[in-house]
Amino acid sequence: MKKAETTRLTILQKAFELIYVKGYLTTSIDDIIATTEVTKGAFYYHFKTKDEMGLAIINDILKPTLISSFIQPLQNEQNPIDAIYNLMDNLLMKNEFLKVEYGCPASNFTQEMTPWNADFNNALNELTKQWTKVMTATIEKGKKNGFIREDVNAKQVTLFVMSGYWGIRNFGKLENSKKVYLPYLKELKSYLNSLK
Amino acid sequence: MKKAETTRLTILQKAFELIYVKGYLTTSIDDIIATTEVTKGAFYYHFKTKDEMGLAIINDILKPTLISSFIQPLQNEQNPIDAIYNLMDNLLMKNEFLKVEYGCPASNFTQEMTPWNADFNNALNELTKQWTKVMTATIEKGKKNGFIREDVNAKQVTLFVMSGYWGIRNFGKLENSKKVYLPYLKELKSYLNSLK
DNA sequence: CATAAAAGATACCGTTTAGTATTTTTGCAA
DNA sequence: TTGCAAAAATACTAAACGGTATCTTTTATG
The missing domain is CATH 1.10.357 (Tetracycline Repressor; domain 2)
Structure with missing residues (x-):
């Protein structure tokens, strides 16, 4: 339960940094999982869609x-x-x-x-x-x-x-x-x- | 020489309207040529790239x-x-x-x-x-x-x-x-x- | 230490994207 | 009327996109 919360947070933080710099639309999920070194499966385990993650940010x-x-x-x-x-x-x-x-x-x-x-x-x-x-x-x-x-x-x-x-x-x-x-x-x- | 200038301008104007409403990145070239009723061939005859059109706008x-x-x-x-x-x-x-x-x-x-x-x-x-x-x-x-x-x-x-x-x-x-x-x-x- | 559920990895799908290659039409000068 | 370039239409490509399905590994708990 704790590890999961950690990855969720790192996804959000790293994604925020990318989006702050590049903008939301130009930041792809592939970009995010590349810099967070989290896989797409993990990403979609924590967030139903990209927009859900955006709101979480x-x-x-x-x-x-x-x-x-x-x-x-x-x-x-x-x-x-x-x-x-x-x-x-x-x-x-x-x-x-x-x-x-x-x-x-x-x-x-x-x-x-x-x-x-x-x-x-x-x-x-x-x-x-x-x-x-x-x-x-x-x-x-x-x-x-x-x-x-x-x-x-x-x-x-x-x-x-x-x-x-x-x-x-x-x-x-x-x-x-x-x-x-x-x-x-x-x-x-x-x-x-x-x-x- | 005159017809061409006209289509160029209508592309720019309609594209501007779309971009003003939806944003540059979310406005696709297909969107633009759909609303202008101009074909892709015509579009790329007038502009080398999307960004060139953006600057022209x-x-x-x-x-x-x-x-x-x-x-x-x-x-x-x-x-x-x-x-x-x-x-x-x-x-x-x-x-x-x-x-x-x-x-x-x-x-x-x-x-x-x-x-x-x-x-x-x-x-x-x-x-x-x-x-x-x-x-x-x-x-x-x-x-x-x-x-x-x-x-x-x-x-x-x-x-x-x-x-x-x-x-x-x-x-x-x-x-x-x-x-x-x-x-x-x-x-x-x-x-x-x-x-x- | 067995087991189920949670968490994560991988491969892939359907769609959309910017851009290209090729063909067809148009306008106009000779 | 014909010749020919400018202009426009059509058909396509390769890559990127968000999202899904499926499989594997961790983790908590009896």
């Missing part, structure tokens, strides 16, 4: 990782301006899970799968909804504690900030360099300060 | 369209705050070429092709560079004419605004609704006004 790999790096950091800090800025700075400049050249895995999945696979869509939508919820709550709390102006619309700001993040990751991917992150972070800071 | 379809809807609108208006806001409002709410549910075609191409095709990368990079250039120039002009504070960093703002656009298109695609565009535009307006 989202739920078992992406979700916990993103929760710990996108959501938990927001819940620790008091000042939402610092919280959001530090979160972005960490995500863009320091996080080792997210690589510039490959963009944001959640965003990649969205772009690729959304037009034709509703299950992936739902799984990813849930992730962003959670992020939205926590960030909005952080801002609302900041309004009460006097860190943020009362007339600021928390949901609007959340959407605006999240959009910027998704977009800048796209830029980083396109230019294949973290250089663009620095001016983005600077402008983010001055935007956030305008909410005081 | 970027250069002959995407580029002129995006230039007229992303770049030219910026050059007409005086006040950069209005110029940028109206541009975004048009792109998100009014433009008929860009559909919510399918995201931004340039962004889609980037996400899909960037990891493994350098030619696509360059073609797309050039497009965004042009957009950056024009928007930055608009802001700089606005600084001189007193529409924008002198201490504002034009390039930073451009990057920030463009990132937001790319990101919100991703959101629209994910939620499959223009609803998210409205709060985004509201917050964009108040951000732009903070640059006065």
